[in-house]
Amino acid sequence: MISMSFDLAIALSLIIPVVGTILIGMSGDRPNQRETVTLLTAISLFAVTLWLLPQVAAGARPEVSFFEVLPGMPLKFVIEPLGMLFATIASGLWIVNSIYAIGYMRNTGEVNHTRFFMCFPISIGAALGMAYAGNLFTLFIFYEVLTLSTYPLVAHRETEEAKKGARIYLGVLLTTSIGLLLPAIIATYMLTGTTDFTAGGILADHVSPTTATILLALFMFGIGKAALMPFHKWLPSAMVAPTPVSSVLHAVAVVKAGVFSVLKIGIYIFGIDYLADADLTFWLQAVSAFTLVTASIIALTKDNLKARLAYSTISQLAYVVFGLSLATAAGFMGGSLQIAMHAVGKITLFYFAGAIYVAHHKTEVSQLNGLGRKMPLSFIAYTIGALSIIGLPPFGGAWPKFVLMEGAVDAGQPLLIAVLIISSLLNIAYLLPITVRGFFLKPDGEDTPAPFSWDGVKEAPFMVLAPLCFTAFLCFVMFFAVDAVEGLIAPILN
Amino acid sequence: MASPEIILAAAEAGHIVTAAAGTHVGTHGATHHEAPGLLDIIRNNLPALQVLVPLTLAPLITLLNNRNLSWLLAMVGTSVSLLIAVVLTTQVLDGSVISYALGNWAPPLGIELRVDAANALVLLIVAAIGTCAAIYARPSVDKELGMTEQPLFYTAFLLCFSGLLGVTITGDAFNLFVFLEISSLSTYALVAMGAKQDRRALNAAYNYLILGTVGATFYVIGLGLAYMMTGTLNMADLAQRLPDLMGSGTLWVAFGFITIGLATKLAMFPLHFWLPNAYTYAPSVVTGFLAATATKVAVYALIRFIFTVFGADFAVEAQLFGKVLLPLGLIGIIAGSLVAIWQVNAKRILAFSSVAQIGYMLVGLGLMSLTGLTATMLHMFNHALMKGALFFALGAVMWKLGGVTLDKMRGAGKLMPWTMAAFVGGGLSLVGVPTTVGFISKWYLLNAAFEREWYWLIAILLITSLMAAVYMWRVFEVAYLRPAPEGVQKGEAPLLLLIPTWALVLANFWFGLNATTTVNLAETAARGLLGLTGGAN
Structure with a gap:
């Protein structure tokens, strides 16, 4: 048995996805081989992550620099708790999603399976690269790899609509990252001489508050993946992709990579104390609160289920940015918890959207009347996911909302609690009607809701249904697992 | 046989070291220690061989007049040059200078070949791309040119190749003109050979001939004026004498003529x-070769005149940087990128993109700083890699689909996956995506702009990067997201097209991930040009 070292584990986290992509590419028209490779890649990647997790939780900070890209600018990885959390979520949910994707793709008549499955490992690998990045430069490299490797997935259907959506997707993400994030990184480098993520931040002694505010704005808007308004349009546009893409990438890996970067830059480049002392974030509170409420209101108006979920995601992502903008330990913790809890909840909702499409070809909310009696398990799983997003116990989503409110009080801004409450109410207003329609309204063209009978049940295929029920169950588990997550993150807040 | 000397001049002190001079030609000298062996002779004459090998092979090709042999000789000529360029580069990496007196006539009277980091970098570009082009030429030329033309093609190609190397390596300003004309005249012929594919190539070659000749004439007029004033044609010698003449009107005119030329x-x-x-209309292999080398060599010549011959102070006095290079470079970047967006022929997209990319190099000069000059030197190398890869990939598309208009390229991604994957790789580099050389260039340009605190320039650089994304993506979308026309069979280009293309694509990523070598070389070059002491770091 070869003993595992940190260097090897980090290298494997990047190599396994590349190998997986190549092997999937080589499987050509053999679906069984392609899917086996996909699952094996996902499982081995998660195994490596799980090997790292307990050691990082115990205080280890594995560090490795592979080589210098530019003089003085190494490709550097340091695993710290926040990245570990993100990596665990992304690689863990990818296994579930692989099963779901196989079921979905086999049952919807999509084409170009090989290209489709090839892009996943690269995307997840890029997400892990971001999670473990030890400096801004490395983070940026993988940020762009993630953007580009998900583009073919968004454009997958090759229709005019898909092309247009993919263009907006790429346009917004590239414009913000090259136009705002890259200059912010270069400016940081020029001002401080480093881009290393350092506990306590690196900017404090090098810049004036004005410069710091400009930099913060460049970072926050430059990370387009965090979907802060007005740079949020790419997320609804990405919904033209097949649902397995929306679920793992546009509810988990890509968007969480965005808000993860927000938190990581907030704590390791600026430093929570500096953010608070120099009072840099008052405008960010306003922008994130505005995004949080506005996106929820837009979600109310969307009849297309995936569009509604996309705007819901924009709103939920803003919670994380909001958490940072509070510039308190509790706010930061709330943001970190939200990354984990929202991932599990939102992937459930997207699985539901995929399930109703696979089983009954429904895409609009208004088509769901009475469908709950045909797909009871799916609707129950959806409801659990929705309750978690709304923030009700006993589901995981309750914690981040609670801790964020605590953070708002700590920040001396109790009024901001109102924003969180309004948003939760809006969540109820746009998420729960689907449950109501499914179970209690009569289907179009019929006078009464059909009485429930097991013969009338037509659920999605097992490979689609099982992941949906599993992640719904996970929402419940996460409610009790919150201590583990808090325990992981807490050391970086001291 | 002449027995020339190699003189290593350390840049900082200017002291001259005579190194291992091969004074006697040993018959079978390998066994005798005192007599220099064949290897020594070769080693001592590397700067001359750099140009002479391809230059002597060129007429030989015409004389032999055999299709297979010509390709073989072209391969030999280019790959030997590449080897020599690599060896020379390793010798000047530390900032030293190799001075070689041709025919053992000591400069400034004799012709001097002079290698420092700046032109070693360019030699490397020309030789490497030339080697790739030679491999690539065979299937491409078979397809695009008539059988009888082929030996002539290889002759012209090697002439052009040796001309470009000559311009780069020479330390003599008039010799530079001679090599410039050798390369230019053969280029006109090469471009005109596209006529079998498209008659408009003749027109393009003619236009090029007129403008190129005007440029060369301007150069030689300027040089004539300088010679009249100083009585010397050796660049180093000119550099010593010109400062005394500062303020002379004739010198301004000479400077103007040379710059415009x-x-x-x-x-x-x-x-x-x-x-x-x-x-657009030149044969595919010629386009790839020229786009990657010819303009770089001319940029190098301009840099050499500005910094070595006239001196940066003179150029500053002439307001060359602020009033000429910077604004015209910027207009070139913006206009080139804008026009590229509206083209419907992929070759034209890349051609206008080249205008923009040259603009980046000029802006790097216009920044008037070590970082800026480093960025320019770096971008010369990096742009050669990306444009070479892109034009070669297009040549492979041309080989199979018979054209590279966006209409013809529909579905190319599925018809020829390897070729188009190479094109995407080169395209990402052109856009400046991290992990590619394009990103390294942008990084240094942006750093230089930050140093100057020219935030408006940062904005322009970033916006035009995004414009590059737009015009490249138009090609990607057509190739990948549009169905192929009916009746076209799936099938790849021949390996001889794919290998050099992919070699360049991989180089884009290799030097994008591991840029330390190129950055050090570029910085050493920039330091040498600015007269700062020592190598990088």
Whole structure:
């Protein structure tokens, strides 16, 4: 048995996805081989992550620099708790999603399976690269790899609509990252001489508050993946992709990579104390609160289920940015918890959207009347996911909302609690009607809701249904697992 | 046989070291220690061989007049040059200078070949791309040119190749003109050979000939004036004598003529009009080779005149940087990128993109700093890699689909996956995506702009990067997201096209991930040009 070292584990986290992509590419028209490779890649990647997790939780900070890209600018990885959390979520949910994707793709008549499955490992690998990045430069490299490797997935259907959506997707993400994030990184480098993520931040002694505010704005808007308004349009546009893409990438890996970067830059480049002392974030509170409420209101108006979920995601992502903008330990913790809890909840909702499409070809909310009696398990799983997003116990989503409110009080801004409450109410207003329609309204063209009978049940295929029920169950588990997550993150807040 | 000397001159002190001079030619000297062996002779004469090997092979090809042999000789000529360029580069990496007196006539009277980091970098570009082009030429030329033309093609190709190497390596200003004309005249012939595919190639070659000749004439007029004033043609010698003449009107005129002449050759906006058509209608391999090398060599010549011959102070006095290079470079970047967006022929997209990319190099000069000059030197190398890869990939598309208009390229991604994957790789580099050389260039340009605190320049650089994304993505979308026309069979280009293309694509990523070597070389070059002591770091 070869003993595992940190260097090897980090290298494997990047190599396994590349190998997986190549092997999937080589499987050509053999679906069984392609899917086996996909699952094996996902499982081995998660195994490596799980090997790292307990050691990082115990205080280890594995560090490795592979080589210098530019003089003085190494490709550097340091695993710290926040990245570990993100990596665990992304690689863990990818296994579930692989099963779901196989079921979905086999049952919807999509084409170009090989290209489709090839892009996943690269995307997840890029997400892990971001999670473990030890400096801004490395983070940026993988940020762009993630953007580009998900583009073919968004454009997958090759229709005019898909092309247009993919263009907006790429346009917004590239414009913000090259136009705002890259200059912010270069400016940081020029001002401080480093881009290393350092506990306590690196900017404090090098810049004036004005410069710091400009930099913060460049970072926050430059990370387009965090979907802060007005740079949020790419997320609804990405919904033209097949649902397995929306679920793992546009509810988990890509968007969480965005808000993860927000938190990581907030704590390791600026430093929570500096953010608070120099009072840099008052405008960010306003922008994130505005995004949080506005996106929820837009979600109310969307009849297309995936569009509604996309705007819901924009709103939920803003919670994380909001958490940072509070510039308190509790706010930061709330943001970190939200990354984990929202991932599990939102992937459930997207699985539901995929399930109703696979089983009954429904895409609009208004088509769901009475469908709950045909797909009871799916609707129950959806409801659990929705309750978690709304923030009700006993589901995981309750914690981040609670801790964020605590953070708002700590920040001396109790009024901001109102924003969180309004948003939760809006969540109820746009998420729960689907449950109501499914179970209690009569289907179009019929006078009464059909009485429930097991013969009338037509659920999605097992490979689609099982992941949906599993992640719904996970929402419940996460409610009790919150201590583990808090325990992981807490050391970086001291 | 002459027995020349190699003189290593350390840049900082200017002291001259005579190194291992091969004074006697040993018959079978390998066994005798005192007599220099064949290897020593070769080692001592590397700078001359750099140009002479391809130059002597060129007429031989015409004399032999055999299709297979010509390809073989072209391969030999280019790959030997590449080897020599690599060896020379390793010798000057530390900032030293190799001075070689041709025919053992000591400079400034004799012709001097002079290698430092700056032109070693360019030699490396020309030789490497030339080798790739030679491999690539065989299937491409078979397809695009008539059988009888082929030996002539290889002759012209090797002439052009040795001309470009000559321009780069020479330390003599008039010798530079001679090599410039050798390369230019053979280039006109090469471009015109595209006529079998498209008659418009003749027109393009003619336009190029007119503008190119005007440029060369301007150069030689300027040089004549300088010679009249100083009585010397050796660059180092000129550099010593010109400062005494500062303020002389004749010198201003000479400087103007030389600058404009070289600016025409390097396609500085608005003297770029020959470029798009020449690139579009030339045979594919010629386009790839020229786009990656010819303009770089001209940029190098301009840099050499500005910094070594006239001196940066003179150029500053002439307001060359702020009033000429910077604004025209910027207009070139913006206009080139804008026009590229509206083209429907992929070759023309890349051609206008070249106008923009040359603009980046000029802006790097216009920044007037070590970082800026480093960025320019770096971008010369990096742009050669990306444009070479892109044009070669297009040549492979041309080989199979018979054209590279966006209409013809529909579905190319599925028809020829390896070729188009190479094109995407090169395209990402052109856009400046991290992990590619394009990103390294942008990084240094942006750093230089930050140093100057020219935030408006940062904005322009970033916006035009995004414009590059737009024009590249138009090609990607057509190739991948549009169905192929009916009746076209799936099938790849021959390996001889794919291998050099992919070699360049991988180089884009290799030097994008591991840029330390190129950055150090570029910085050493920039330091040498600015007269700062020592190598990088």
